[in-house]
Amino acid sequence: MTQELKESALAYHSEPRPGKLCIQITKPTETQRDLALAYTPGVAEPVRQIKADPELAYQYTLKGNLVGVITNGTAVLGLGNVGPLAAKPVMEGKAVLFKQFADIDVFDIEVNASNPQAFINTVARIAPTFGGINLEDIKGPQCFEIEQALIERLDIPVFHDDQHGTAIITVAALLNALELQGKNLDEIKVVCLGAGAAGIASMRLLIAMGLRRDQIYMIDREGVIHTGRADLNPYKFAFAAETQKRTLAEAIEGADVFIGVSGANLLSARMLQSMNDKPIVFALSNPDPEISPEIAHSVRDDLIMATGRSDYPNQVNNVLCFPYIFRGALDVRATRINQEMMIAAVMAIRDLAKQPVPEIISKAYDTDKSFSFGSEYILPKPMDPRLKMVVSSAVAQAAITTGVAKLPYPSHYPKLKEDNGLKQETHLATDLA
Ligand SMILES: NC(=O)C1=CN([C@@H]2O[C@H](COP(=O)(O)OP(=O)(O)OC[C@H]3O[C@@H](n4cnc5c(N)ncnc54)[C@H](OP(=O)(O)O)[C@@H]3O)[C@@H](O)[C@H]2O)C=CC1
Ligand SMILES: CC(=O)C(=O)O
Ligand SMILES: [Mg+2]
Structure with missing residues (x-):
């Protein structure tokens, strides 16, 4: 990579605001009425509905269009085991690609997990948030065990x-x-x-x-x-x-x-x-x-x-x-x-x-x-x-x-x-x- 490209890449990631993404609101939130719908008391109604029928989470929340891009940072590009925090620009990058090319919303999650089982448990515990899990930059051979365990435990698509x-x-x-x-x-x-x-x-x-x-x-x-x-x-x-x-x-x-x-x-x-x-x-x-x-x-x-x-x-x-x-x-x-x-x-x-x-x-x-x-x-x-x-x-x-x-x-x-x-x-x- 040339020096010019390295400097441009750092400027791209830092200016005018750090990172490559933000979260946007999709419903009106201007008035007291809006707040009564978006938050309490109105929000209680979708809660009750989803409690009665979990499939309704796809109707009343972002779940159905939300993918978790999740890593432990053990094989980040060809840079190796740089750890979860340093992996974040790549995970934000994957989120940008999901949104730009397929209009899929992403939360990128960087997990500090000392072993595959800890990572598996973490992902399984946060899985209700998502419609799908994209595992990213997890090294072999642990990636095989991690993906298989999550496929078996979850009822949403898991894809390394x-x-x-x-x-x-x-x-x-x-x-x-x-x-x-x-x-x-x-x-x-x-x-x-x-x-x-x-x-x-x-x-x-x-x-x-x-x-x-x-x-x-x-x-x-x-x-x-x-x-x-x-x-x-x-x-x-x-x-x-x-x-x-x-x-x-x-x-x-x-x-x-x-x-x-x-x-x-x-x-x-x-x-x-x-x-x-x-x-x-x-x-x-x-x-x-x-x-x-x-x-x-x-x-x-x-x-x-x-x-x-x-x-x-x-x-x-x-x-x-x-x-x-x-x-x-x-x-x-x-x-x-x-x-x-x-x-x-x-x-x-x-x-x-x-x-x-x-x-x-x-x-x-x-x-x-x-x-x-x-x-x-x-x-x-x-x-x-x-x-x-x-x-x-x-x-x-x-x-x-x-x-x-x-x-x-x-x-x-x-x-x-x-x-x-x-x-x-x-x-x-x-x-x-
Ligand atoms: N173009 C694309 O779409 C993609 C490209 N990649 C690239 O593939 C590479 C590997 O990624 P991934 O499979 O996820 O990583 P892994 O860590 O799972 O695997 C890396 C493999 O490369 C081997 N390896 C590393 N250095 C050497 C070396 N000097 N000589 C011989 N073998 C070596 C390792 O050997 P050992 O088992 O002995 O440690 C290991 O088998 C990365 O560079 C990544 O950027 C990955 C995904 C997508
Ligand atoms: C492209 C990609 O996923 C990688 O190099 O790890
Ligand atoms: Mg990758």
Whole structure:
């Protein structure tokens, strides 16, 4: 990051008032009558109604449009365990994205919890406030235990964005990149650097889409994850390869795909050089990727390159899905976000990248260039307003089809098609899980 960008970022966050958000009142509060309705005595009536029927909280409070973005600050971007307070700018940032892209209100909650169980208990205790819980920047492997426990305890959607948001967008981008490079999912060799939240979930979703475990080398700080290692947690062990390869440099040789969800500058030019023809390199660590696009393009002219950042082509970032996953889930009052809903999001995002791109999007990116499906446009741009309807409706539809929705398909959503492929997607997910 340049000095200029660092200074601008600090000024953006501090001026004219600290932070990026505020809370707004949505009802009249000017008169004595208004106060008698908003507060005591009037407020007692919705209290009584909700006590008698808890579902009425969705009618009389913000609950149905309110998501908790909740962290313990243990894996904040690629900055590591910076703690809950230092994580707050990122959580406020996620809140901004929820509001801007999907009109979802967010309370960001930074939890000082000394262990996963304390964190789980805290989130479970405050869950009545929310229509959904977006867990953010919680490191592996504790993130897996935390998410699973909360899904089991709560009847609202719980979604760890760094796992599933990243997986959804990585899979959508990879399927499109493979198509452009003329490669098939069942023939490629994949190297995933990073075996935490994002890495494990992305590989799991790729497997649900048809990739085999023996096509994957997973790598952590100790090197290749292989069956001879005694230090593996169960999540990593599931990806242990029968191999003599021990280092990233050994694993990457001849690989078709590199997925980096680890840390800055870990993939060298020499390693990239050793990859197969037409490689795909997703260097997704934030803020600094595993290899910079400048270096990557200087070494190979046959690659498709993506980062997690807004300032390069091909931004593979969970912002492209988490607002719309929740929009769709909240709109049908889904009790969970299942794999079928995730695959519906993959397919919707993937397909949108192939549609003609409206001029308005070039304007948002301040360029005269028009975008079209190709090696520098494998995914829709985050500023694409079509994402909201396209992804949310696909997710809502999948929730209904899989029986986790409490409300019908919203009337303001696009009309349902007779044969929309959803059955096929659902079938795929169930068969391959
Ligand atoms: N573009 C996007 O949308 C997203 C990007 N990310 C990025 O992915 C990265 C990881 O996030 P997340 O999965 O949540 O974090 P976790 O802490 O859960 O996992 C990090 C993983 O990276 C590995 N790792 C870290 N440094 C190295 C290294 N020097 N060499 C080899 N492996 C290393 C860790 O190894 P070990 O297990 O041995 O500690 C661990 O397996 C971050 O940089 C984050 O910004 C995450 C989510 C979304
Ligand atoms: C994008 C994101 O969630 C991360 O880097 O952690
Ligand atoms: Mg994150």
